[in-house]
Amino acid sequence: KAGVTQTPRYLIKTRGQQVTLSCSPISGHRSVSWYQQTPGQGLQFLFEYFSETQRNKGNFPGRFSGRQFSNSRSEMNVSTLELGDSALYLCASSLEGREFYTGELFFGEGSRLTVL
Amino acid sequence: AQTVTQSQPEMSVQEAETVTLSCTYDTSESNYYLFWYKQPPSRQMILVIRQEAYKQQNATENRFSVNFQKAAKSFSLKISDSQLGDTAMYFCAFGNTDKLIFGTGTRLQVFP
Numbered sequence: 711k712a713g714v715t716q717t718p719r720y721l722i723k724t725r726g727q728q729v730t731l732s733c734s735p736i737s738g739h740r741s742v743s744w745y746q747q748t749p750g751q752g753l754q755f756l757f758e759y760f761s762e763t764q765r766n767k768g769n770f771p772g773r774f775s776g777r778q779f780s781n782s783r784s785e786m787n788v789s790t791l792e793l794g795d796s797a798l799y800l801c802a803s804s805l806e807g808r809e810f811y812t813g814e815l816f817f818g819e820g821s822r823l824t825v826l
Numbered sequence: 827a828q829t830v831t832q833s834q835p836e837m838s839v840q841e842a843e844t845v846t847l848s849c850t851y852d853t854s855e856s857n858y859y860l861f862w863y864k865q866p867p868s869r870q871m872i873l874v875i876r877q878e879a880y881k882q883q884n885a886t887e888n889r890f891s892v893n894f895q896k897a898a899k900s901f902s903l904k905i906s907d908s909q910l911g912d913t914a915m916y917f918c919a920f921g922n923t924d925k926l927i928f929g930t931g932t933r934l935q936v937f938p
Contacts, residue, residue: 713870745928752832752930753917766924800871813861813921817871 712737714803716818724826728789731821735782735803742784743807743815744776747798756799759784760807788823796825828853830920832929839908840937846893847903847932849918856880858922860894862903865915865931874916877901908936 715734723729735742744756755768759778776786782803788795799822802815829852839845851860862874877885877894885892889909893902905912913936918929 743925750930753919753926753928755925755927758925768925802871813859813863813873813876813919813926815873815926819868819870 714801714816714818716799716801716821718821719819720822720824722824722826723791725791725793727791728787729791729823730785730787731799731801731823733784733786733801733803733818735784735801736816739803739805739816740782741804741807742778742782743802743804744784744786745800745802746770747800747820748796753800756786758807765807791825793825796823798822828855828920828922828927830918830927830929832918832932834932835930836933836935838935838937839905841908841910843908844904844906845908845934847905847916847918847934849901849903849929851899851901851918851920853899853920853922855922858920860892860901861919861921861926862890862892863917863919863928864912865917866911867914871917875903905934910936910938912936 717732741760743758745753747753757767762778773789778784798820800820802817831850858879860877864874865871875887889906915931917931920927
């Protein structure tokens with residue numbers, strides 16, 4: 711079956727703009743979590759959605775937001791972009807979301823955002 | 827709050843040799859999992875191996891094994907008989923009911 715699909719794969723924005731990233735989970739998976747990956751910080755947890763509800767949120771400013779649709783597809787939005795938002799944004803899907811305990815998350819290839 | 831520390835930003839090893847990647851963590855929880863993930867260049871992150879905190883026996887998956895020292899909060903990954911395909915970023919991670927917390931990663935280069 712198809713894996714986790716993230717679009718777009720690459721994008722370039724300028725400071726002050728906003729961006730929307732999309733994540734389509736594996737069919738049947740109801741949980742989508744988002745991570746920001748930077749060279750110095752590793753992966754940092756942004757938020758997790760399950761059945762269209764945000765269940766948990768990491769320590770990021772309110773400029774970072776997300777949502778999940780009834781088909782489990784998820785989007786994340788970053789408003790008023792800053793240079794420090796340049797990163798690889800990864801999403802991961804899992805069946806029920808409790809897989810944080812088992813590690814059975816399926817990651818997408820990521821969306822690489824460059825802010826100029 | 828939980829933290830995961832990987833103190834080796836980069837490592838290299840010759841093909842067929844053994845390499846150990848280090849990871850320490852901090853938590854006050856008693857029930858959790860620990861993981862090593864592999865992120866090959868321009869490819870998706872995949873789970874390499876996992877360890878349940880309540881199990882004393884170290885996990886093993888083919889050429890990959892861990893040394894889990896719960897009291898010391900240490901969780902190292904040993905790769906035996908290294909292969910060129912092992913070249914990747916390796917992330918140590920801590921998992922509980924809410925989230926996965928990752929370390930900063932170790933870039934491993936396997937040389938022929």
